[in-house]
Amino acid sequence: MTIPIDVVFPCLNEAEALPVLLAALPPGYRAIVVDNGSTDGSADVALLGGAVVVSEPRRGYGAAVHAGLTAATSDLVIVCDADGTIDPAEFDALVAPVRAGTADLAVGRRRPTSRQAWPVPARVANVVLAWMLRSRTGLPLRDLGPVRATRRAALLELEVRDKRSGYPVELVLRAHRAGWRLSHVDMAYRPRIGRSKVTGSLRGYLTAVRDTRRRLAEAAR
Structure with missing residues (x-):
């Protein structure tokens, strides 16, 4: 019997997106939806969609990711935004480099299907951030990405500590120090x-920027 690959979906008020997302999950994958304090019934929607639901009351992307990884049991894991921007049908391509042993971390590089999919300000911010990380690590990083695949045990061993929006940046920095490909x-x-919790609100955007700058500053010490 093949053990399914766990897909961790950090979730804050994604009741609208979850039915579409979970219905599109291919065979061989198991959804773990981490409810991060939703008020729109996301947890109930996830249960109805067949997902394993984990509650993480501490607000923050990093906290939700860690809770999902702790609940996961598969060797390979995927962490993916729960907003419907990524089609689960593409998960096989994402895990292929890690499964083949040619990469330790596979990051989904966004190819927008329309201008509305990735607003220009967010796109520019991503380019700048990727350049900063690339210049400091030498990694071929072009996009931090909303989805990534790796080995669960190895990811937990990195001990990424950021519990908020700086998690992806700290992950890349720690992966670089560990010699990951x-x-x-x-x-x-x-x-x-x-509605986006980051680009859709000034508070969310400022939180993401602050957390990211903090991690980059710490890495420069």
Whole structure:
């Protein structure tokens, strides 16, 4: 019997996107939806969609990711945004480099399906951030990406501590120090379903920027 690959979906008020996302999950994958304090019934929607639901009351992307990894049991894991921007049908391509042993971390590189999918300000910010990380690590990083695949035990051993929006940046920095090989996998990037918690609010954007700058500053010490 083949053990399914666990897909961790950090989730804050994604009741609108979850039915579409979970219905598109291919055979061989198991959804772990980490409810990060949703008020729109996301947990109930996830249960109805067949997902394993984990509650993480501490607010923050990093906290939700860690809770999902702790609940996961598969060797290979995927961490993916729960907003419907990524099509689960592309998960096989994402895990392929890690499964083949040619990469330790595979990051989905966004290929927008429309202008609305990835607003220009967010795109520019991603380019700048990727350049900063690339210049400091030498990794071939072009996109931090909303989805990544790796080995669960190895990821937990990195001991990424950021519990908020700085998690992806700290992950890349720690992976670099550990000598990980990084690979990009092109993935279609669709317009999100529902309102963004980062680009959709000034508070969310400022939080993400602050957390990211903090991690980069710490790495420069």
